[in-house]
Amino acid sequence: MHPVQDPPLATLKSLIAWFTFPAIFAGQLVAFDGALSLGFDPALTSLALTIANMALIASLELVLPDRSAWTWTNDGQTINDLLHGLGNVFGDALGRSALLIVFAAAGGALAAQGNLGLWPAEFPIWAQVLVAVVIVDFTDYWKHRVYHGSSIAWPVHALHHNPDRMTVFKGVRLHFLEATIRALVVYGPLAALGAPTIVMLWIAALMNFLGSLNHSNVAQNLPHFVHALIVTQKTHWLHHSKDYARGACNLAPLTPLFDHLFGTFRHPLDEPLNEVGIDPDPIPKNLFAQLASPLLWPVLVWRNRRRVAQAAKE
Ligand SMILES: [Zn+2]
Ligand SMILES: [Zn+2]
Secondary structure, eight states, rough: OOOOOOHHHHHHHHHHHHHHHHHHHHHHHHHHHHHHHOOHHEEEEEHHHHHHHHHHHHHHHHHHHHSTTTTTTOOOOOHHHHHHHHHHHHHHHHHHHHHHHHHHOOHHHHHHHOOOSSSTTSOOOOHHHHHHHHHHHHHHHHHHHHHHHHHHHHTHHHHHHHHHSSSSSGGGOOOOOHHHHIIIIHHHHHHHHHHOHHHHHHHHHHHHHHHHHHHOOOOOOOOOOGGGGGGOOOHHHHTBSSSHHTTSSSSOSSHHHHHHHOOOOOOOSSOOOOOOOOOSSSOOSHHHHHHHHHHHHHHHHHHHHHHHHHHHHO
């Protein structure tokens, strides 16, 4: 006999799920804006809010999960995810330092004033952030498309895709080199154009806030059209689909604008998501081996092939 679900409880959970995305996302934006207007340090505020937000979402995943099997408590990779997240802070700093060197080497306006002075600084901050969202979505879209389309770049990104479940901690499960490359490719153009620090911080905050929600397993109900307007949990889950061809959809980080324009948008409510992960999966479970995985890729692929062949014989 199937276990009988308590209908009123299921209805209540489904009702609450309509509020999780707007409440958490808007709450973060209001808290960040409020802290900035009170004069708190923006970088520290962004970091503190990201951590508090992850803790809140991780707790909610335990009581209001979308998929009950995808728990972070028995994942076996949660500590690794967090340590990779810490590595990303260093990876990002490495990328930003490299940017300064590139700017100095480029000479001219870049070396003299640090940017080309092309930024629409007279716009209100919210409009500057919108301009930055379009630029970042464009550069990140193509960087992401290269990761999925190139066999040379894929080993750097594979670590983000190998988990067999989605949890809030998967948002920071990126090889530290990804953070370095992101700082160069995504923040480089903004810095070169002359975007002020506050705009960069808003972009970083938006990426962190959405990244946590979109990788999380907290039940989130949204109307059909919202998935086509901003990057949501379900659109990003579809990006993590085990079916590799389908995995190369929904590539932009903030809005699906360029996915619509370049033909890679897939609506998550129009097609079912089965499993997430990669197949074949040569990524080891050990943290240090994971860090070395882009370098060891051919060996790891060979070892995985041998393991699969041996398992098929037995
Ligand atoms: Zn990807
Ligand atoms: Zn992801």
